[in-house]
Amino acid sequence: MTIPRHLDLDSVKVQAHDAFDRGALNEASLLFESLLLHRPDSISTHYMRGLVHKYLLDWPTSLHHNQRAIELNNEVDEAEHWNAAIAATALGQWDVARRLWTALGIGIDAGSGPIEDDFGVAVVRLNPWHAGETVWVRRIDPVRARVLNVPTPESGHRFGDIVLHDGASTGTRLNADGRDTPVFNELARMQQSEFQTFVVFVSCDEPADLRSLLDATLPGIGYAEDWTRSLVNYCLRCSYGVAHRHREPEKGAWQPDRNLGIAAQSRLSVETLLKNWSAAAPGRQWAGIETREVQAPELQEGGVWWREPEDDEST
Missing domain, CATH: 3.30.70 (Alpha-Beta Plaits)
Structure with a gap:
């Protein structure tokens, strides 16, 4: 998709954001891509295309555009760094992820390879684009967590799975102490458990x-x-x-x-x-x-599953 020169680029930007808000991610990606042909150094457009491809689970494209937004920005922007680090983690580019977390001031132990630490207990919504079963997890890095519950077979997940989750919470749950605990959307299963x-x-x-x-x-x-x-x-x-x-x-x-x-x-x-x-x-x-061994439901375009649900009833 290319934009005729006579069109107002600002109106195309509105269309791109509207497509994103409707969950039409492929349409939004094409519109943002066309905008970049005319404004290749637009930080916000690179960020938005990286965001779109995060929710398409297209990690190379997401990483590329978030890194480009970081290069163009004179200031450290949390959103760009978080999304770039999520994509780098999904791709197993641990040195890149560690560098991005450090730039955000998040304490990461020295070393290389996957991060294995304790970032506390949280809740993850499995397959948020589908049924959205919620489980308790132990976060082992800023966006990776080990499942602590026994998920239902229909979720396609297991106790002990390592999952990649989003950086922004989409609600809270009360823990055993009566304190609010953040709920994060799963983005991918990175390691299947033996159980x-x-x-x-x-x-x-x-x-x-x-x-x-x-x-x-x-x-x-x-x-x-x-x-x-x-x-x-x-x-x-x-x-x-x-x-x-x-x-x-x-x-x-x-x-x-x-x-x-x-x-x-x-x-x-x-x-x-x-x-x-x-x-x-x-x-x-x-x-x-x-x-029962059930495959996790595949991502299908439609809906805005990455936003906090209005009525969130977990299993």
């Missing part, structure tokens, strides 16, 4: 029985999580075709039937865990072990 997700259905008479299972350790077991209260959109057992009867507890009463997500290296590890647990006390039963 598969197994969906397990158990029954037990007391909360202490469940706690015993969740706290149990065994080789090959990464983490066990009670999904019973956190996944409330549908009956998980019905969705997996596990035969059972619905037992509706009284309000405030203990619910014996529990749905668990267990991160493990093998089905045998999960079976051993459940057999040991059920044999240790009466009233402990398990009805099935299910697993």
Whole structure:
């Protein structure tokens, strides 16, 4: 797409921003590219094209335009540096990312290669362009984090995955201490965990029985999580075709039937865990072990998933 000389470049700029605001990223990219043919040293246009390609997950193009904006700018602009560092991280250009973080005054340990530090706990919205399941994570650098929860198989993610996330938060969650914790959008999975997700259905008479299972350790077991209260959109057992009867507890009463997500290296590890647990006390039963390997939904153009949702209901 090229712009006839008689057209008002400012009106084209408005069209480009409008396309971006509508989520028409490919259209916006072409318009910003055309603007750069006429204004090749425009800092804001280089920045915007880099931003568009960040949300297209096109890391080489995003890095190029953000770096060009940095070169043209006499001042350190946080947005340009953050987006360039995100793109460099996605590409594994660790020296470039480290240099950009340092320019922003972010403390990075000396060295080369991937950053392995502790930047605190946060929440990441997986596949924000799709269902947007949220999980707790431990940030190991400014934009990379290790998943701490057991995500549902349908998310295409696993406990222990390393994900790349955006730099701007899109909301907050209350942590266990009642403090606001930022929520970031995932941009890509950088490293898949060795732990598969197994969906397990158990029954037990007391909360202490469940706690015993969740706290149990065994080789090959990464983490066990009670999904019973956190996944409330549908009956998980019905969705997996596990035969059972619905037992509706009284309000405030203990619910014996529990749905668990267990991160493990093998089905045998999960079976051993459940057999040991059920044999240790009466009233402990398990009805099935299910697993599904699902590909994460691909990015599709449309919508403005990078903005804070108005009504954010997490799983």
